[in-house]
Amino acid sequence: MQASQQHRSSVMASGLYHQVKQEVEPFYFSQFPTIDHSLCYNDSNHESHFSVRNSCEHYCTLESSSANCSYTVYNSSAVSFSPNGSRTQQESQSYPSDLHHSADNTYGSPISGSCITEDVSDLRDKLRKLETVMLGPDSDIIDSITSPEMDSWRLVTDAISRGDLKQVLVYCAKAVSDNDLLMAQWLMDELRQMVSVSGEPIQRLGAYMLEGLVARLASSGSSIYKALRCKEPATADLLSYMHILYEVCPYFKFGYMSANGAIAEAMKDEDKVHIIDFQIAQGSQWITLIQAFAARPGGPPHIRITSIDYATSAYAHGGGLNIVGKRLSKLAKHFKVPFEFHAATLSGCDVQQEHLQVRPGEALAVNFAFMLHHMPDESVSTENHRDRLLRLVKSLSPKVVTLVEQESNTNTAPFFPRFLETLNYYTAIFESIDMTLPREHKERINVEQHCLARDVVNIIACEGPERVERRELLGKWRSRFRMAGFTPYPLSSLVNATIKTLHENYCDKYTLEERDGALYLGWMNRDLVASCAWK
Structure with a gap:
C-alpha cells in the first residue's frame, strides 16, 4: 500500500512540473503572445531573451503617451508647489525623443547637466563677490559654512550631478516625509529629467515611484491605483500581460508550482477535490495541476474550483473570471x-x-496566492479581516492551505521606511525582467505598468484603508496562521527537487532556497517570494 502511494506521488510530481505540453496551447494560450523559452542558460556564452510576438502597435505608459514620439512625465492634474509652499496646478510636459531624452543618455538628463546645480554654483559666485566687496578679499565665510543644512544640500547636489537616480529618489522621499515641500518640488523637477519608462531598470521603476510621490502630495494615490492615467486594458489584454509576467519572472511561477505540489500531495488518494482559490489571476497555476491529476494512476479525481475575487478587481473586471473558467474547462x-x-x-x-x-x-484545498496581503488587518480596521478569513478557512477543516506571498514588509511600516523597502524590492524585480524580456518590446511596458506600477503607486501614495498593498514577511504570516489554529504542512520533497532542477536552467542570479519548511525564491541577494503550506 505504501509503495503504491509513493508511486502515485512520484508520477504526479514528475507530471506536475514538466513544461506545459504544446497541445495545451491551443486550448489555453491561444490569445496570449507567443514566447520563446530560451531562458538565459548557464552554459551559454550570451544572454538569451524571451521573444514576444504579436506586439501591439501602440502602448500606454503611465502617462498615456505614444511609443514612438514622446512620453509625458507629468500629468496636467498633478500638483506642484510654489515657492511659498502653496499648491499649484502644473501643465503636462512632453519630452520629444531627442538627444537629451534618448535611451543613449543614461538617465535622460540634459547633456549640459543639472540646471539646479548650475544655479547653485552661480549663486555661490555672486555671494563670494558680495562677500569680497563687504569684507575684503581674504574673507572665507562662504567656504567655512558647515551647517547640517549645507552638508545635506551638498549631498543632494552631488547625487544629482552624478546622475545617481536611486539616491535622488531617496532624498525626494525624505523631503516628502519631512513635509519639506520646496525641497520635494525641486527634486521632483530634477527626477522628471532622469526617469524613463523605456530606459534602464532604475529609470523605469523611478518613473513609477516618482508618480507615487507626486500622487502622495496631491492625495490622489487611490484614484491612480484604480485606473492610473491610462485606459484600463481589456480583460484579455490584462490576462496576456499577467501571463507574460508569469513566464519571465520564475519566482512567481515556482511559487505557484510549490503550492501545487502541496495540493497534489494532499489529494493523491482523493476522488473528489474542491479547490477554493482566492484571486485566481490568469489561472496559469492550475494548468500543470490538471495535467498531473490526468496522469494519476487509477484515473483523475473530480475537480471543482471556486474562485473568489471582488467585482471591481482588474481580474474580475469585464468577465475575466468567466474567461479563465472557460479556458480551464476546455483544458480539463x-x-x-x-x-x-x-x-x-x-x-x-x-x-x-x-x-x-x-x-x-x-x-478541500484552499489557495492564498498573492491575495492575503490585500486583506486589512488590525492596524487598519477593528474587524481585522485578514485574521478573520484565516479563522473562517480553518473552520472548514481543509486538508491543505497554501500560501504564496511577496517577501516584503510594507504593512505597518511608516512612509519613509516603506518607500526604501519598495525601492529595493522592485529594483530586484525590474532588473530580473531585463534579463529575460528585451527592453524595446512594447509588451514589457504594458506588463510593468499594469502588473507592477499600480502596486508601487498604492504602496507609496496611499494610507489607511486606501492602501491595499500591505505585504508582510513570512515570519508574520506564520504567526497569523498559528493563531488561527493551523499547523505547518510539509512541502513535497519530490516537487521541490523538481523545482530545483528546473531552476538550474535559469540564470544563476535567480535564487532558490528551502529553509524552515518554506521555499524562498528571489533575485541575487533579495528574497522576493515565499511559499509554504498549512493544515
Missing part, C-alpha cells in the same frame, strides 16, 4: 478530467461560509 476536457468552475465576485472582506459552496464528501 481535453485531458479528460471531470471539472467544474464557479466564480464568486465579492471581496475577501465580505466572504462568509455560505459563499464557498463546501460540499460533503469533497476533500
Whole structure:
C-alpha cells in the first residue's frame, strides 16, 4: 500500500512540473503572445531573451503617451508647489525623443547637466563677490559654512550631478516625509529629467515611484491605483500581460508550482477535490495541476474550483473570471478530467461560509496566492479581516492551505521606511525582467505598468484603508496562521527537487532556497517570494 502511494506521488510530481505540453496551447494560450523559452542558460556564452510576438502597435505608459514620439512625465492634474509652499496646478510636459531624452543618455538628463546645480554654483559666485566687496578679499565665510543644512544640500547636489537616480529618489522621499515641500518640488523637477519608462531598470521603476510621490502630495494615490492615467486594458489584454509576467519572472511561477505540489500531495488518494482559490489571476497555476491529476494512476479525481475575487478587481473586471473558467474547462476536457468552475465576485472582506459552496464528501484545498496581503488587518480596521478569513478557512477543516506571498514588509511600516523597502524590492524585480524580456518590446511596458506600477503607486501614495498593498514577511504570516489554529504542512520533497532542477536552467542570479519548511525564491541577494503550506 505504501509503495503504491509513493508511486502515485512520484508520477504526479514528475507530471506536475514538466513544461506545459504544446497541445495545451491551443486550448489555453491561444490569445496570449507567443514566447520563446530560451531562458538565459548557464552554459551559454550570451544572454538569451524571451521573444514576444504579436506586439501591439501602440502602448500606454503611465502617462498615456505614444511609443514612438514622446512620453509625458507629468500629468496636467498633478500638483506642484510654489515657492511659498502653496499648491499649484502644473501643465503636462512632453519630452520629444531627442538627444537629451534618448535611451543613449543614461538617465535622460540634459547633456549640459543639472540646471539646479548650475544655479547653485552661480549663486555661490555672486555671494563670494558680495562677500569680497563687504569684507575684503581674504574673507572665507562662504567656504567655512558647515551647517547640517549645507552638508545635506551638498549631498543632494552631488547625487544629482552624478546622475545617481536611486539616491535622488531617496532624498525626494525624505523631503516628502519631512513635509519639506520646496525641497520635494525641486527634486521632483530634477527626477522628471532622469526617469524613463523605456530606459534602464532604475529609470523605469523611478518613473513609477516618482508618480507615487507626486500622487502622495496631491492625495490622489487611490484614484491612480484604480485606473492610473491610462485606459484600463481589456480583460484579455490584462490576462496576456499577467501571463507574460508569469513566464519571465520564475519566482512567481515556482511559487505557484510549490503550492501545487502541496495540493497534489494532499489529494493523491482523493476522488473528489474542491479547490477554493482566492484571486485566481490568469489561472496559469492550475494548468500543470490538471495535467498531473490526468496522469494519476487509477484515473483523475473530480475537480471543482471556486474562485473568489471582488467585482471591481482588474481580474474580475469585464468577465475575466468567466474567461479563465472557460479556458480551464476546455483544458480539463481535453485531458479528460471531470471539472467544474464557479466564480464568486465579492471581496475577501465580505466572504462568509455560505459563499464557498463546501460540499460533503469533497476533500478541500484552499489557495492564498498573492491575495492575503490585500486583506486589512488590525492596524487598519477593528474587524481585522485578514485574521478573520484565516479563522473562517480553518473552520472548514481543509486538508491543505497554501500560501504564496511577496517577501516584503510594507504593512505597518511608516512612509519613509516603506518607500526604501519598495525601492529595493522592485529594483530586484525590474532588473530580473531585463534579463529575460528585451527592453524595446512594447509588451514589457504594458506588463510593468499594469502588473507592477499600480502596486508601487498604492504602496507609496496611499494610507489607511486606501492602501491595499500591505505585504508582510513570512515570519508574520506564520504567526497569523498559528493563531488561527493551523499547523505547518510539509512541502513535497519530490516537487521541490523538481523545482530545483528546473531552476538550474535559469540564470544563476535567480535564487532558490528551502529553509524552515518554506521555499524562498528571489533575485541575487533579495528574497522576493515565499511559499509554504498549512493544515
